Amino acid sequence: EAQVTQNPRYLITVTGKKLTVTCSQNMNHEYMSWYRQDPGLGLRQIYYSMNVEVTDKGDVPEGYKVSRKEKRNFPLILESPSPNQTSLYFCASSPTYRASNQPQHFGDGTRLSIL
Amino acid sequence: QKEVEQDPGPLSVPEGAIVSLNCTYSNSAFQYFMWYRQYSRKGPELLMYTYSSGNKEDGRFTAQVDKSSKYISLFIRDSQPSDSATYLCAMSYDRGSTLGRLYFGRGTQLTVWP
Numbered sequence: 573e574a575q576v577t578q579n580p581r582y583l584i585t586v587t588g589k590k591l592t593v594t595c596s597q598n599m600n601h602e603y604m605s606w607y608r609q610d611p612g613l614g615l616r617q618i619y620y621s622m623n624v625e626v627t628d629k630g631d632v633p634e635g636y637k638v639s640r641k642e643k644r645n646f647p648l649i650l651e652s653p654s655p656n657q658t659s660l661y662f663c664a665s666s667p668t669y670r671a672s673n674q675p676q677h678f679g680d681g682t683r684l685s686i687l
Numbered sequence: 688q689k690e691v692e693q694d695p696g697p698l699s700v701p702e703g704a705i706v707s708l709n710c711t712y713s714n715s716a717f718q719y720f721m722w723y724r725q726y727s728r729k730g731p732e733l734l735m736y737t738y739s740s741g742n743k744e745d746g747r748f749t750a751q752v753d754k755s756s757k758y759i760s761l762f763i764r765d766s767q768p769s770d771s772a773t774y775l776c777a778m779s780y781d782r783g784s785t786l787g788r789l790y791f792g793r794g795t796q797l798t799v800w801p
Binding site for chain 2 (some may be wrong): 576603605607612613614615616617620622628630631662664675676678679680681
């Protein structure tokens with residue numbers, strides 16, 4: 573089954589404790605992206621990757637890091653999490669770098685609470 | 688000013704009604720226009736996309752783009768309770784350094800009651 577898998581689905585942690593949210597897709601997609609969704613603000617793009625070893629900033633990259641060492645995985649790293657990073661996070665992928673005109677397949681989300 | 692504006696609602700309609708969802712945008716360089724549907728506790732799923740101006744129809748759903756007014760719409764005919772979800776518009780460029788960027792509206796929460 574084609575899917576985008578995020579882990580963990582839920583996490584409560586404390587300020588300053590480094591964490592990684594993993595994202596994996598099994599569709600051999602080139603393009604992957606991270607979003608955060610907050611009430612009243614909608615979906616905002618954090619980082620995206622057009623292919624292996626190619627990453628770019630989205631709207632709200634501050635406080636986040638990403639890496640794309642292999643095609644299927646695109647982890648989101650919070651080096652020193654802060655309460656304003658409490659949010660619902662989505663990973664998405666699409667077949668090629670031309671994400672503009674292709675459906676993005678979304679994971680089911682990771683709800684992060686940072687105390 | 689946010690690049691994409693969307694009224695968050697909520698919007699509540701009876702079953703069978705025609706629903707109109709809208710977004711406006713500020714950047715005339717957007718070329719791709721998409722509508723996503725998001726059920727509670729799930730990720731968004733693509734409903735429809737259009738390139739540049741015009742209409743596109745898929746079953747009960749019609750997407751319209753008016754580039755001169757910087758306005759896009761999604762119409763749902765014969766709405767069903769299963770259409771109850773949040774609908775997000777999204778837009779992107781087709782070239783340039785921002786090729787991979789996607790800009791979303793805030794989403795409109797729709798409830799269709801039996």
